Amino acid sequence: KNQVEQSPQSLIILEGKNCTLQCNYTVSPFSNLRWYKQDTGRGPVSLTIMTFSENTKSNGRYTATLDADTKQSSLHITASQLSDSASYICVVSERGSQGNLIFGKGTKLSVKP
Amino acid sequence: NAGVMQNPRHLVRRRGQEARLRCSPVKGHSHVYWYRQLPEEGLKFMVYLQKENIIDESGMPKERFSAEFPKEGPSILRIQQVVRGDSAAYFCASSPLLAEYTGELFFGEGSRLTVL
Numbered sequence: 001k002n003q004v005e006q007s008p009q010s011l012i013i014l015e016g017k018n019c020t021l022q023c024n025y026t027v028s029p030f031s032n033l034r035w036y037k038q039d040t041g042r043g044p045v046s047l048t049i050m051t052f053s054e055n056t057k058s059n060g061r062y063t064a065t066l067d068a069d070t071k072q073s074s075l076h077i078t079a080s081q082l083s084d085s086a087s088y089i090c091v092v093s094e095r096g097s098q099g100n101l102i103f104g105k106g107t108k109l110s111v112k113p
Numbered sequence: 114n115a116g117v118m119q120n121p122r123h124l125v126r127r128r129g130q131e132a133r134l135r136c137s138p139v140k141g142h143s144h145v146y147w148y149r150q151l152p153e154e155g156l157k158f159m160v161y162l163q164k165e166n167i168i169d170e171s172g173m174p175k176e177r178f179s180a181e182f183p184k185e186g187p188s189i190l191r192i193q194q195v196v197r198g199d200s201a202a203y204f205c206a207s208s209p210l211l212a213e214y215t216g217e218l219f220f221g222e223g224s225r226l227t228v229l
Contacts (some may be wrong), residue, residue, distance in 0.1 A: 004155075034218070043117070043204055043220035044156070089155065101168060103148075103155035110180075 002027040004092050004104035012110045017080055021107045023073040031095040035064050035075045038087045038106065047075070047088075079087030080111045114138055118187075119205050120219035127229050132192040132199070132222045138207030145188045146218070147173075147180060150202045159203075164189060195228045202226075 013019050023058070025033070032051045034103045036044035048057045048064040056065045061078045075088055087106035094102065118137040126132050137185050148156040158172040162182035173180065177195075182188040190197055195211050202223045209217070 034189075041223075043206075043222045045220070049217070097169075100158045100161070101146075102173060103157070105153070105155040113125060 002094055002102050004090055005098055006088075006090050006103050006104040006107050007047055008107060009105070010110070012023065015080060015111055015113050018076065018078050019080060021052060021075045021077075021090075021109070023075070023104055025071050025073075025090070025092045025102070025104075027071075027092040027094050027102050029079050029095040030068060030071075031093040031097070033064075033073050033093070034091040034101075035062070035073075036089040036091060038089055040086070044089055058102075062065040077090055077109075080109075082111050082113060083107060085111045117205055117207050117221035121186050121224060122222060123225050123227070125229060126195050128196055129194050132195050132226055134190040134192075134203050134205075134226070136188040136190070136207075136221060138188065138203030139209075140206070141219050142198075142207035142209050142219070144208045145182050146163075146169045146206045147188075148204045148205060148206065150223070152201075156204060156217050159190070192226070195226070197228050200226055200228045221225050 007022045032050045035047040038044040047062050050057050050066045052068050063076045066073045087108050089106040090104040092102045119133050146161045147159040150156045152219045160180045161169040177193045182222045202225045204223045205229045206220045
């Protein structure tokens with residue numbers, strides 16, 4: 001069964017610190033992996049999209065990595081800010097699945113001053 | 114605002130009533146997706162549509178739920194005879210390309226349905 005598992009479920013860090021969020025998936029055949037940021041009560045906003053051949057992709061203070069062999073991805077946030085408090089969602093697309101993206105439950109990040 | 118527009122943002126219905134959720138995709142986008150999010154759960158795929166066609170409805174319950182994306186006007190997700198279990202946030206997303214092929218997916222702010 002195609003699944004996307006994220007860890008930790010929640011995380012509290014101090015402003016200015018770095019953190020890394022994990023995503024493991026069993027989706028096969030793999031097409032691409034995305035990371036989204038979802039503020040409470042809002043729609044998800046895309047951070048990165050990676051295909052099979054991409055190992056790392058950055059978007060400002062966000063850096064995503066992908067190991068397609070071990071089916072693992074991580075999202076590293078550098079120099080966290082209060083506005084980074086949100087849920088971070090890992091989404092995997094199965095090749096041939098049309099629009100049926102598989103969403104993880106997300107990691108809820110709280111950045112404290 | 115050229116983003117995905119969803120309305121209403123909040124909708125309250127009594128059991129047995131109908132709920133209609135609307136989604137206007139980003140201008141020029143021909144691919145529309147609907148997702149449902151229960152509290153503390155991840156988004157779950159419901160249906161994928163292109164103009165006037167339902168491409169994949171494998172995530173949508175067979176009973177009471179229907180979706181359309183007419184040639185003119187917004188996409189509509191319709192829930193008939195709502196039950197308490199239908200209470201959720203319903204998100205619409207659009208893309209210029211098929212999402213599977215790294216088409217950037219733009220989400221609306223969601224419609225939150227509460228069934229009393």
